Amino acid sequence: MAIVIKADCPECGVVRLSAGELTVRVCTDDGTGAYCFRCEACGSAISHDASTDVCDLLVSAGVARVDWRWPAELVDRPGGPQFTNDDLLDFHLQLREDDELIKTLVALDDANHSTG
Numbered sequence: 001m002a003i004v005i006k007a008d009c010p011e012c013g014v015v016r017l018s019a020g021e022l023t024v025r026v027c028t029d030d031g032t033g034a035y036c037f038r039c040e041a042c043g044s045a046i047s048h049d050a051s052t053d054v055c056d057l058l059v060s061a062g063v064a065r066v067d068w069r070w071p072a073e074l075v076d077r078p079g080g081p082q083f084t085n086d087d088l089l090d091f092h093l094q095l096r097e098d099d100e101l102i103k104t105l106v107a108l109d110d111a112n113h114s115t116g
């Protein structure tokens, strides 16, 4: 006998789904979970936060589980002080005073016009 899972669509209310129509997504970094499905009636992609117990129950009922992680870039922050508005202004002034940079940019612009 197939298991019927009831879930809530914000547009349609309670909808009935089979285990194959849902996915459990678990963040392995913080342990938070959610279950996701596409509502057959309105086509909306829906995700609801779910406790570990609910995620485990859905998986035991045959729902596929997908583990995911936050991007490593969120953890590997560059060192040093934060970039400030004063830094931006200093950079702007340095660009205006950097003759070598201006020569390079003009040369690049000339090269682009001569080839393109």
Ligand SMILES: [Zn+2]
Pocket (backbone or CB within 6 Å): 009, 010, 011, 012, 013, 039, 040, 041, 042, 043, 044
């Ligand atoms: Zn719906």
